[in-house]
Amino acid sequence: MKRWVDVAALGVSQIIGYGTLYYSFSVLAPSMARDLGWTSEWVFGALSIALLTSGLVAPWTGRWMDRFGAGRIMAFGSAAAALALVACAATGSVITFVPALVASQVAATLVQYGAAFSLLVQRQPETAQRNIVYLTLIAGFASTIFWPLTAWMHGFLGWRDVYLVFAGLQLVVCLPIHVLLARKPDLSTANSERPGHPAATSPQDHLRDRDRTAGFVMMTTAFALQSFISSAVLIHMLPMLAALGLGAAGVAAGTLFGPAQVASRLLNMVFAKNLLQLHLAIISAVLLVLALTVIIVAPPSFWVAMLFATLFGLGSGLFSIVGGTLPLELFGHQGYGALQGRVMSVRLIVSAAAPFTFALLMHNAGVTWALLASAGIGAGAIVAFLIILKLNRRAALLERHQPTSEATT
Known part of the structure; x- marks a missing residue:
């Protein structure tokens, strides 16, 4: 029962955390721009700066979670998020708005997936992998709920x-949840060891000590490359499809992205219980590349746009799962918070730069070449995961032969 209470409570806080601090921004940005005397491009540029800053501080937040407990850090993060949203609402100029926006995204690193995954690992390490899957299923409805909710509220x-109301949600709903979950966390699983350090091993670990650093580098590289694709394509999906001659069809087909994300998590929950998370990561990377290949190669049509949005949604949904479960499978639960902090740092920095880079490619080389470059980046993620698979299989092979060698001696 405790397991389901933890997941359900965190699911609510994740929906609010992503909805108030991330998804609402695109709806409110045009009004922010008019009010502050900026263009929308500059407002989104400020968001990129905020995301970049949050990526730079992520390694520290991860270590704090291991040291003080993820629940306590998330409780502090809810209060910080509320204050940051109030500061954004109270700002009267660009000079004060940008620091407030940066503060909101730094607070986001304390309350969103990286922190929530760490909390699940600390409280119930033996079931954390499945709990993360269930949590991503619930939190997947954040955009579905908060895009229309924000638009409705912004109507009057x-x-x-709107930001003041969202600050209230952080204080009234999220803060009590995180305070309750912070009580008596299992800190015996938390330490500040690096993933390549022998002390960070666990029974779940499948990599040998000598391969752990290489495995971590490959995993972080693959996640960074996938983050680039996800961030770039999602921000530019509608103008990208329009440039390919899929204007109205692209808008209609784009609505399939969200349901496809949720569907991928449901399918994983029901049919992939015994599948290694590394295999799931490879499938996720393949789906993203396949989606890009379809939209590049196939003649423009409504059905092609639908297939692209569905494949991309399926790949993105699985990517959100393995971002939490693959580090746990490869490196175990010890030092998980610090490890997630380091991974999230790279992912956030890449995500912040991806939309601008993709827009530059579209403007100077054309949408087709921008998509080809993205597909090549996605192929790099597949290669990185396959290298980890090779390391994994080598470790398993040596482990199987070890008893035989000892018997002969």
Whole structure:
């Protein structure tokens, strides 16, 4: 029962955390721009700066979770997020708005997936992998709920008032949840060891000590490359499809992305219980590349746009799962918070730069070449995962032969 209470409570806080601090921004950005005397491009540029800053501080937040407990850090993060949203609402100029926005995204690293995964690992390490899958299924509805909710509220409230309401949600709903989950966390699983350190091993670990650093580098590289694709394509999906001659069809087909994400998590939960997370990561990377290949090669049509959105949604949904479960499978639960912090740092930095880079490619080389470059980046993620698979199989092979060698001696 405790397991389901933890997952359900964190699911609520994740929906609010992503909805108030991330998904609402795109809805409110045009009003922010008009109010502050900026263009929308500059407002989104400020968000990129905020995401970049949050990526730089992520390694420290990960270590704090291991040291003080992820629940306590998330409780502090809810209070910080509320204050940051109030600061954004109270700002009267660009000079004060940008620091407030940066503060909101730094607070986001304390309350979103990286922190929530760490909390699940600390409280119930033996079931954490499945709990992460269930949590991503619930949190997957954040955009479905908060895009229309924010638009509805913005119909009769200014963006500042909307942010004040969201600050209230952080204090009234999220803060009590995180305070309750912070009580008596299992800190025996938390340490500040690096993933390549022998002390960070666990029974779940499949990599030998000598391969752990290489495995971590390959995993982080693959996640960074996938983050680039996800961030770039999602931000530019509608203009990208329009440039390919799929204007109205692209808008209609794009609505399949969210349901496909949720569907991938449901399919994984029901049919992939015994599948290694490394295999799931490879499938995720293949689906993203396949989606890009379809939209590049196939003649523009509504059905092609639908297939692209579905494949991309399926791949993105699985990517959100393995971002939490693959590090646990490869490196175990010890030092998980610090490890997630380091991984999230790279992912956030790449995600912050991806939309601008993709836009530059589209403007200078054309949408087809931008998509080809993205597909090549996705292929790099597949290669990185396959290298980890090779290391994994070598470790398993040596482990099987070890008893035989000892018997002969």
